[in-house]
Amino acid sequence: MAVVMSILAQNISNEVCIIDANEKLVNGESKDVQQGSLYLRDAVIIGNTDYKASEDSAVCIITAGERQKKGQTRLDLLKTNVKIITQIVPPLVKYSPETILIIVSNPCDILAHVAWKTSQLPLERVFASGTHLDTARFRYFIAKRLGVSASSVQGYVIGEHGDSSVPVWSAVSVGGIRFRDLSKCAGAEGDTDQWHEVHNQVVKAAYEVIAGKGYTNWAIGLTVASLVSMILDNKNEVATVSTLAREREGIENDVFLSLPVVIGANGVTSFIKLQLSGLEQELLCKSAETLNKAMQSLKEKK
Numbered sequence: 001m002a003v004v005m006s007i008l009a010q011n012i013s014n015e016v017c018i019i020d021a022n023e024k025l026v027n028g029e030s031k032d033v034q035q036g037s038l039y040l041r042d043a044v045i046i047g048n049t050d051y052k053a054s055e056d057s058a059v060c061i062i063t064a065g066e067r068q069k070k071g072q073t074r075l076d077l078l079k080t081n082v083k084i085i086t087q088i089v090p091p092l093v094k095y096s097p098e099t100i101l102i103i104v105s106n107p108c109d110i111l112a113h114v115a116w117k118t119s120q121l122p123l124e125r126v127f128a129s130g131t132h133l134d135t136a137r138f139r140y141f142i143a144k145r146l147g148v149s150a151s152s153v154q155g156y157v158i159g160e161h162g163d164s165s166v167p168v169w170s171a172v173s174v175g176g177i178r179f180r181d182l183s184k185c186a187g188a189e190g191d192t193d194q195w196h197e198v199h200n201q202v203v204k205a206a207y208e209v210i211a212g213k214g215y216t217n218w219a220i221g222l223t224v225a226s227l228v229s230m231i232l233d234n235k236n237e238v239a240t241v242s243t244l245a246r247e248r249e250g251i252e253n254d255v256f257l258s259l260p261v262v263i264g265a266n267g268v269t270s271f272i273k274l275q276l277s278g279l280e281q282e283l284l285c286k287s288a289e290t291l292n293k294a295m296q297s298l299k300e301k302k
């Protein structure tokens with residue numbers, strides 16, 4: 001619902017369809033938003049349990065599935081949520097064969113890989129929101145420490161959307177100035193200003209919100225809405241989303257993880273080549289290995 005409200009309130013689309021297995025819930029949620037449509041430019045809001053209602057959707061966003069309980073990592077949700085994804089993708093694609101699929105349910109990197117294989121859609125049309133959210137958190141935490149706007153901070157978090165994510169300090173800039181020229185060792189050995197703490201904040205961010213309210217929704221809602229606007233308005237903006245990373249940035253594993261890519265009307269259209277430091281490269285390969293192990297465990301469970 002946070003994705004829905006972020007899309008509608010920002011006029012990214014004026015037509016949304018919400019599908020959920022829980023009929024009472026989907027009726028309640030869709031009616032509640034419909035009754036505010038006077039303030040949403042008379043947007044069309046459909047709620048249903050039948051996938052036919054979503055026919056010819058330009059973008060399908062999958063958020064269904066179990067969420068982390070206290071103490072659980074995203075990877076702990078794998079077994080349950082793979083089953084749900086493999087149920088949802090075929091009917092979605094049946095009714096919207098030209099769609100672009102964005103996977104949000106966790107662990108989103110692995111679920112996007114499974115969704116791509118299940119959907120048989122072209123690779124550029126299936127990706128996970130991945131570290132687009134971690135990147136937003138990273139920019140926010142740096143900006144807060146420096147007392148500038150988050151939009152004045154450029155930088156990426158890549159790899160797994162989860163505990164092994166990698167901050168790319170070598171690519172951070174503030175107001176167009178390379179951060180490494182301001183703080184030479186930021187995030188690396190000799191980091192006396194403790195900038196590495198910012199990445200710890202990013203990794204802990206979801207756990208802290210979940211400890212407080214039981215789930216996260218507003219930041220991911222806004223993050224996914226921004227991806228939808230890149231597609232619907234063919235913006236060709238650069239964002240870190242999760243796609244097949246094999247043979248990119250030194251990754252040998254057959255895994256989905258986040259790298260900076262260009263997103264437009266056809267989905268992921270090209271990759272931005274990074275110039276990673278030795279440490280960043282090493283951490284990215286470790287993140288790929290973590291995801292690869294989880295992916296292999298799926299094959300063993302079959």
Ligand SMILES: NC(=O)C1=CN([C@@H]2O[C@H](COP(=O)(O)OP(=O)(O)OC[C@H]3O[C@@H](n4cnc5c(N)ncnc54)[C@H](O)[C@@H]3O)[C@@H](O)[C@H]2O)C=CC1
Nearest residue numbers: 020021022063064065066067068104105106108215216220
């Ligand atoms: N990638 C990211 O950054 C984020 C991912 N998430 C993930 O999104 C997922 C959902 O989280 P919440 O919305 O908090 O959970 P929730 O429990 O509020 O919602 C999940 C919904 O999925 C529905 N559902 C379950 N199985 C279904 C099926 N087979 N078909 C149709 N609908 C089905 C349930 O009825 C429920 O309404 C979790 O896996 C969570 O970890 C949440 C926030 C951020």
Ligand SMILES: CC(=O)C(=O)O
Nearest residue numbers: 074106133206216220
């Ligand atoms: C739950 C989750 O993946 C997040 O908020 O980052």
